[in-house]
Amino acid sequence: MEKEIQYEFTELVKNNFSKISENYDQHSQIQKKCASLLVLGLDKDKKYNEILEIGCGTGHYTDLLVKKYPRSKITAVDISCDMLFRARNKISHKNVSFIPGNIEEITFTKKFNLITSSACLQWLEKPINTFRILSEILFQDGVAHFLIYGPKTYKELDEVLSNHLGKGGWVTARNFMSKDILQNIFQKYFESFTITEHILTETFSSLMDFFKQIKLSGTRGYGLDKKTYLGKNMIKQMEDEYILRYGGIVVSHQVYLCRAVKPKTKS
Numbered sequence: 690m691e692k693e694i695q696y697e698f699t700e701l702v703k704n705n706f707s708k709i710s711e712n713y714d715q716h717s718q719i720q721k722k723c724a725s726l727l728v729l730g731l732d733k734d735k736k737y738n739e740i741l742e743i744g745c746g747t748g749h750y751t752d753l754l755v756k757k758y759p760r761s762k763i764t765a766v767d768i769s770c771d772m773l774f775r776a777r778n779k780i781s782h783k784n785v786s787f788i789p790g791n792i793e794e795i796t797f798t799k800k801f802n803l804i805t806s807s808a809c810l811q812w813l814e815k816p817i818n819t820f821r822i823l824s825e826i827l828f829q830d831g832v833a834h835f836l837i838y839g840p841k842t843y844k845e846l847d848e849v850l851s852n853h854l855g856k857g858g859w860v861t862a863r864n865f866m867s868k869d870i871l872q873n874i875f876q877k878y879f880e881s882f883t884i885t886e887h888i889l890t891e892t893f894s895s896l897m898d899f900f901k902q903i904k905l906s907g908t909r910g911y912g913l914d915k916k917t918y919l920g921k922n923m924i925k926q927m928e929d930e931y932i933l934r935y936g937g938i939v940v941s942h943q944v945y946l947c948r949a950v951k952p953k954t955k956s
């Protein structure tokens with residue numbers, strides 16, 4: 690039963706991104722910022738022969754990796770063929786290969802010197818198992834370098850929705866891994882690691898514009914359940930409350946920059 694629910698969630702995430710892939714580049718300003726932030730933390734002088742990128746989407750971060758490490762072999766994976774198709778059209782570099790698939794299920798026949806991912810791993814269904822596998826396909830002394838969204842993403846919206854609809858947890862991000870959970874996982878598989886939190890903010894001119902952006906960036910997760918309908922009046926009331934509480938339609942994106950090194954002694 691549990692497996693069936695997990696499978697459905699991954700399918701939902703894949704479909705959400707596939708549906709919006711055509712216009713993702715116009716609606717992913719924050720994801721572009723995330724990719725720039727993540728690549729900044731990578732040392733240009735380091736030599737990574739084999740790089741694995743997880744959840745490459747339409748290739749924002751892949752492009753930055755190619756520019757930073759033009760001699761490295763980059764394997765870029767994404768679960769959505771539609772997203773991957775756009776990345777392939779954007780980046781035609783002989784050292785980059787694109788592979789469709791769910792990172793939680795793919796078996797790799799080689800190891801990597803750098804495993805990296807921007808704005809994808811919060812969607813994992815089985816993070817403990819998946820991070821274990823990732824640590825196994827990392828060479829000793831290899832680096833894991835991730836940007837992962839945290840549970841306070843869209844926290845303002847979650848608070849306003851909870852106030853109007855009752856109980857909390859309307860926003861899927863509330864279930865993303867917290868820093869404590871990530872710390873426990875990294876401790877188990879990597880030993881030496883750092884996790885630093887950043888809050889990136891965006892502002893919208895109306896609540897409807899924010900709702901549209903959630904949809905068009907593929908980040909809606911479950912979205913509201915089918916029984917919950919937000920009428921025009923309700924949206925207006927929520928917008929007024931949102932502005933009163935936060936001084937505008939201000940949106941937080943909580944992100945964790947995670948960097949770990951695989952110890953030489955661990956297999």
Ligand SMILES: C[S@@+](CC[C@H](N)C(=O)[O-])C[C@H]1O[C@@H](n2cnc3c(N)ncnc32)[C@H](O)[C@@H]1O
Pocket residue numbers: 699702703706717720721724743744745746747748749750766767768769772790791792793806807808809812813
């Ligand atoms: C928010 S987008 C980020 C894309 C890109 N890294 C960027 O910086 O714009 C997240 C991507 O992760 C992919 N993804 C989600 N779950 C995945 C999984 N289990 N395996 C592989 N890719 C996955 C989605 O299809 C989507 O393209």
